Amino acid sequence: MGMGIELNILLAYAFGLILLYILGYILLIPIKLIMKFIYNGIVGGIMLVVLNFIGSFLNLHIGINPLTALVAGFLGVPGVILMVVLQYLL
Numbered sequence: 001m002g003m004g005i006e007l008n009i010l011l012a013y014a015f016g017l018i019l020l021y022i023l024g025y026i027l028l029i030p031i032k033l034i035m036k037f038i039y040n041g042i043v044g045g046i047m048l049v050v051l052n053f054i055g056s057f058l059n060l061h062i063g064i065n066p067l068t069a070l071v072a073g074f075l076g077v078p079g080v081i082l083m084v085v086l087q088y089l090l
Helices: 007-058 066-075 077-089
Strands: none
Touching: 007 066, 007 077, 066 077
């Protein structure tokens, strides 16, 4: 019974640290996903505004409504390109 650390206490600390690491990792994944959607939404919205500004000279206009905002938000730049192609074809 000296001043040393017992093996049970050392294992409890190690288990607690591993559990804390796993919990932090589980909580970090949804935050990364949400940040990706926010980034795609901002970039997609900016692309729509720029496209409408430049498209006014080329007679190309995509209305900004909830559907186009969702497409631009979820898909980002490829979504805006998809809407331009669909506007051109239809």
